[in-house]
Amino acid sequence: MRVAIAIELTDEERARLVAYVRGATTPHRLVKRARVVLLAADGMVNKDIAAEVGMARGPVGRWRKRFAEQRLPGIEKDAPRPGNPSPDRAELTEKILEATTQTEPEHATHWSTRTLAEELGVSDTRVARVWRAHGLQPHRVKTFKVSNDPHFAEKVRDVVGLYLDPPQRAIVLSVDEKTQVQALDRTQKGLPIHPGKCGTRTHDYKRNGTTTLFAALNVAEGIVIDKCMKRHRHQEWIRFLKEIDARTPSELDLHLIADNYATHKHPAVLRWLKRHPRFHMHFIPTSSSWLNLVEWFFADLTTKRLRRGSFRNVPELVRPIGAYVEHHNDTTEGFEWTKTADSFLAKVARAKATLDKIMD
CATH class of the missing domain: 1.10.10 (Arc Repressor Mutant, subunit A)
Incomplete structure (x- = not known):
């Protein structure tokens, strides 16, 4: 009488096999194999394992033997199928x-x-x-644009230099406006999420006004200075600069990283900056919003608080924005920039070379 191979498991092997059995995304065939090995390790014979797992006795014996010989890799990978591969x-x-x-x-x-x-x-x-x-997904596409700024390299080195090596006795702030934030109210209540079904919301909505969120992200600490205003002209930008001035230590210089929006370079703004010499402006290259860290904060705010929200008026929109900023400031640990300017420049150079080849 043949005796089935005894299976003894290490703690690590048992943990991995249990994870396979319980995993919601584990392939069904791997779940069965893992159960076979676990039951074998518990001392069950192949006949009983086959009845328990719903598998014929022959495959149970094969997977038991393969695990004994190859351990976990033996059941994680399928054995080569018989026959020669098609030459075509x-x-x-x-x-x-x-x-x-x-x-x-x-x-x-x-x-x-x-x-x-x-x-x-x-x-x-x-x-x-x-x-x-081969990792191909033709249905998906990402947005991308190579900057044509003639001073691209110079600006990248300036901004990345501030991230990696900020000046002494100074604060580096990434600043921008999130314009046209809409107070949208869904026409009906959505259905709640429950097992097997995602939550819902109506496709239509009512517009109840807009606000503009001005934000300055302290790169070292992660703290955000915020202010919501109705418009985003140069007058509002100057009001926000005054807000930054009032909410930061007066003895420190302020290095502001901003995009090339015309408001940021308005003559009235330039005159105000001249009267406040602790402010130093650093402009990112055109078409390079990825270089402005505050855009990451705007993306999180949109995803986590605004996109699924329902707001009957602008004050109902402004209050949760302020609450989100307050929660962010209480829990943030700051940002650590790791990429060098040279790595960005090399990547852009490769992109330009590819575009040139396509154009040819």
Whole structure:
């Protein structure tokens, strides 16, 4: 009588197998294999394991043996299937990759698995498998623009230098306005989230006015100085500069990183800055909002507090903005910039080279 191989597990192996069994996204076949090994380690025989897991006795014995010989890698990877691979598979893969990256469908901007499969005369499953293996997602696109600022390198080195090595006895502030923040009120209450179903909200809404959020992010501490105003002209910008002046220690210089919005360079603003010499302006290159750290704060505010909010009027919008800023200031640990100016310049140089090649 044959005796099944005894299985003894280390604490690490057992923890990994239990995680596989409990994991919501673990492939079903791996869940079964993990259960086989766990039950074998508990002393169950293959016949009982097969009944418990819902698997034939033959596969139970094979997975038990493979784990005994190869441990976790033995069940995590599928064994090679019998038979020789198709000689046309590599050629077909190259064909799919070339069509995906070098061509476009006649009546659309990008391929889907079905349209490309029909074009090449293959199954959409094959196309999907090749895309997944090579990290291709034609349905997705990211926004990107190479700055044409003639002083791009100079400005990048200036701003990144402030992030990496701020001046002594000075505060570095990333400043900007989040304009046209709308007080939107949904026409109906949304349905709540519950297991198996996401929450809902109506597609339509009522506009109840707007506000502009002025914000200055203290890069070292993460603290935000904020002020909401109706408009965003140079008058409001000067009022915000006065707010910064009042809420920062008077003995420290202030280095403000801002974008190239005309309001920031208005003659009245320049006259005000001349009368307040502790203010030093540093402008990021055009089309380079990613270099202004306060944009990260605006993105978090939009995602976490504004996008799903419902506001019947502007005061109902301004209050939660202020509450979010207060909570942020109580919990922030500041920002640590790690990228060097040279790394950005090298990346932009590669992007420009690629664009030049495309244009040729």
